[in-house]
Amino acid sequence: xxxxxxxxGIGSRLRPLTNTTPKCLVxxxxxxxxxxxxxxxxxxxxxxxxxxxxWLAEQVQAHVAQSRWRDRIDLVHEDELLGTGGTVLxxxxxxxxxxxxxxHADNLTDFDVAGLLSAHRNRxxxxxxxxxxxxxxxxxxxGILELDDQHRVTAFHEKVKNPPGNLANGAxxxxxxxxxxxxxxxxxxxxxxxxxxxPNYLGRILCVExxxxxxxxxxxxxxxxxxxxxKHEPRRGGDA
Numbered sequence: 001x002x003x004x005x006x007x008x009g010i011g012s013r014l015r016p017l018t019n020t021t022p023k024c025l026v027x028x029x030x031x032x033x034x035x036x037x038x039x040x041x042x043x044x045x046x047x048x049x050x051x052x053x054x055w056l057a058e059q060v061q062a063h064v065a066q067s068r069w070r071d072r073i074d075l076v077h078e079d080e081l082l083g084t085g086g087t088v089l090x091x092x093x094x095x096x097x098x099x100x101x102x103x104h105a106d107n108l109t110d111f112d113v114a115g116l117l118s119a120h121r122n123r124x125x126x127x128x129x130x131x132x133x134x135x136x137x138x139x140x141x142x143g144i145l146e147l148d149d150q151h152r153v154t155a156f157h158e159k160v161k162n163p164p165g166n167l168a169n170g171a172x173x174x175x176x177x178x179x180x181x182x183x184x185x186x187x188x189x190x191x192x193x194x195x196x197x198x199p200n201y202l203g204r205i206l207c208v209e210x211x212x213x214x215x216x217x218x219x220x221x222x223x224x225x226x227x228x229x230x231k232h233e234p235r236r237g238g239d240a
Contacts, residue, residue: 044113085191132170
């Protein structure tokens, strides 16, 4: 399976740090966030990864060139940010006609990649995608999920006050190729997955909750907490 790691974001909430450092290269325990992701996906069974670049792209390119995984990484530059769905659409030929993973690589996580892929292979009939979820300590800042008894997503509350619960979208997905056709059907190059695509699949999304660590490090307080909370070595084995 192939994976798109969305790594082009500017990281405006982390300024001034991200004025000179791409968000995907921000360090946790003196290690770039992107390195955690590369180890996680390749050790979890992903064959090849695509990274999109935009802000301070030369730094990302130079970093990937030194990675031990460099022979399994492709880079694509976006002069204009295409949104999460737009990037998927623009690279549809790279994915081929097979299921693929898409991850927001600005989260710090140690979820079980192999477990998520296995869950997608064994998903209930009718499900077109599998979504990672986590328990958040700040529900109003996340997309909160409601599930049925087969762990299918039945409701999606995107950054609302007083959401019903704390099970949040972890922004890691395994998609069937049909999702790309639905993105293309919108007829525009810039598309956001979380607001324009995913809500259309309610009842057809399998949710897999991680028992590991998962945090968006998009602001200084979250980054500070990640330094305090995250273990230096990613967890191995167990549930996703």
